[in-house]
Amino acid sequence: MRRAGAVALNTFREAVRDRVLYNLVFFALLMMAAAIFVGGISIGIEEMVIKSLGLSAISVIGLLIAVFIGVGLVYKEMEKRTLYALLAKPVRRWEFLLGKFGGLVLTLAVNTLAMAAGLFLALLYVKHRLESADGVLLIAVYFILLKLMLVVALALLFSCYTTPLLAILYTSALYIAGLFVEEMRTFHFAAPNPAMEALLRGLSYLLPNFENFNVMAAAAHGRAIPGALIIENTAYSALYSGIVLFVAAAVFSRRNLK
Amino acid sequence: MPGAAIQIENLTKDYPFGFLHLKKKRSLEGLTMEVESGEVFGFLGPNGAGKSTTIKLLVGLIFPEAGTARILGKPITDIEMHGDIGYLPEQPYFYDYLTAAEVLDYFARFHNLTAADRGERVERMLKKVGLETARKIQLRKYSKGMLQRVGLAQAILHDPKVVILDEPMSGLDPIGRREVRDIILELKREGKTVLFSTHILSDAEMLCDRVGVIVGGKLRGIGAPGEIVGMKAQGMEILFELAGDGRNAAAIIGKATKTGDRYRLQVSEQELFAALEQLQGAGAKILSVAQIKASLEDYFMNLIEADRAQAAAVEVSGT
The missing domain is CATH 3.40.50.300 (P-loop containing nucleotide triphosphate hydrolases)
Incomplete structure (x- = not known):
């Protein structure tokens, strides 16, 4: 784990030095603009607008970083041959992968928490106070982070054996498909087709379920989120990411470097 | 160890x-x-x-x-x-x-x-x-x-x-x-x-x-x-300078390579003493006599050429 930790810290440092966290400036500007703009909207809606806009921005910015940096995590190291000297050290390939994964998740966690702080500041500016119901936002942010963790695992898997462009396509396709798993489970064809419906249902359990992580509407309205969902989502994201990382390690462990 | x-x-x-x-x-x-x-x-x-x-x-x-x-x-x-x-x-x-x-x-x-x-x-x-x-x-x-x-x-x-x-x-x-x-x-x-x-x-x-x-x-x-290039000398090299025009040993001097005022002459071990006598007779100043050994480069190039020749032979026999 010490070795994976070293890789993770270096991955985090790379993201910082490559100015990945500069997106926070964009987010800050967006929140400031929104806070000033919603001043003209009636009380009640302005709070919801800030919350929805803030959570959506945290999710979209996080997804862009997770996908675009995630797909290059391993590929870039192979292409630039920075991996050669490293893999000659006493470090296992799965430790390297775990470190890359951990480094990007750490980057996303720092980024997401900074954005969440910005969201609370914007909310404070608009409402002049914070309520205990606003705490639901923290759960929504936590779910976004769980979702991003899963996206990073998928991007990392594709990064192990294909080009960044294809990896972006595959990861995005899986993400989009993962937003519709509930629909796949309940889908009925116009003409009864039990075989296709069973196939879709089976597929819906294989695909990552990203729908469960979306509690933005509930958070924007200050509705409570059940504790069971927090446990369920945490376990799901950890388990699914773990399986994806295991497959990535299996693929990468026998990969010949050019 | x-x-x-x-x-x-x-x-x-x-x-x-x-x-x-x-x-x-x-x-x-x-x-x-x-x-x-x-x-x-x-x-x-x-x-x-x-x-x-x-x-x-x-x-x-x-x-x-x-x-x-x-x-x-x-x-x-x-x-x-x-x-x-x-x-x-x-x-x-x-x-x-x-x-x-x-x-x-x-x-x-x-x-x-x-x-x-x-x-x-x-x-x-x-x-x-x-x-x-x-x-x-x-x-x-x-x-x-x-x-x-x-x-x-x-x-x-x-x-x-x-x-x-x-x-x-x-x-x-x-x-x-x-x-x-x-x-x-x-x-x-x-x-x-x-x-x-x-x-x-x-x-x-x-x-x-x-x-x-x-x-x-x-x-x-x-x-x-x-060891791998072979220690056996492949000949001798005489380095000399001429005091006069060297007309008395024109034949042997003609075989030498001139660089500036100096001449390099490669001969076999058997020919060495005869060549030295001729050069001294012509008034040449002998600067050095050294063995010529095959270098690693010669060995390396020979191997590559042999490999290419073998590949070419295979190609010809295949056509």
Whole structure:
């Protein structure tokens, strides 16, 4: 784990030095603009607008970083041959992968928490106070982070054996498909087709379920989120990411470097 | 410690190519050799001969189709063995957002070193490879030669018992090459085993206890440089100057090559005394008489030409 930790810290440092966290400036500007703009909207809606806009921005910015940096995590190291000297050290390939994964998740966690702080500041500016119901936002942010963790695992898997462009396509396709798993489970064809419906249902359990992580509407309205969902989502994201990382390690462990 | 530091047995590697990677090209065929503990071993061969393939197999970057290898008695699949080896990749490239000191500290973290030990070693290595003044500059601003020095520093940072260098002189100016040669000799003095691949035959002749010549994925010769090229003199060379016009020995002087005021004449051992008599008779001043020995380069070129001739013969017989 010490070795994976070293890789993770270096991955985090790379993201910082490559100015990945500069997106926070964009987010800050967006929140400031929104806070000033919603001043003209009636009380009640302005709070919801800030919350929805803030959570959506945290999710979209996080997804862009997770996908675009995630797909290059391993590929870039192979292409630039920075991996050669490293893999000659006493470090296992799965430790390297775990470190890359951990480094990007750490980057996303720092980024997401900074954005969440910005969201609370914007909310404070608009409402002049914070309520205990606003705490639901923290759960929504936590779910976004769980979702991003899963996206990073998928991007990392594709990064192990294909080009960044294809990896972006595959990861995005899986993400989009993962937003519709509930629909796949309940889908009925116009003409009864039990075989296709069973196939879709089976597929819906294989695909990552990203729908469960979306509690933005509930958070924007200050509705409570059940504790069971927090446990369920945490376990799901950890388990699914773990399986994806295991497959990535299996693929990468026998990969010949050019 | 006597015995083999590196043992390679029947190592074979194919590279897939073509559509869907269905075709395979053999890059290394049944390589069997040993590198003795404490020796400097040079791995020679033209581009694409299989030198880098062998080295990458040894450090676990690629996997063999057949065969095995052991370093310090441990199989190359044993990750702990990597703590005892240092590796410089060919044309190394490192994280360009890091400084030399940071990249060395990063690599040092994979070995069981304390923070104080890491810091001390990083400083020592930077000084050793002449980068102490550039230690705080990000690697994106480094020249190829400077990156090569960083590569060398990270390879020997943890005091490995076996050092494997893939084209260590590549990209270096004469001063850099000299410094790398000094580092290799220092490693030898410290009792390390050094395996390095090179195109520069003079470096191999100067540094290596033994060399292995690989052509077309096959080991074609192995031994001490003098041993494998053959110690037998191939003739004699007379270096002389003429005081007069040398008309008395015009025939023999006509065979010599003139460079400035000096002449070089190559003769067989049997012809030596007769040639000296003729030259002295013509008033020549003999400056030196030396044996002509085959160089490693001659041996290397002969092997490559033989390989090409064999390939051409196969092609002709196939048509």
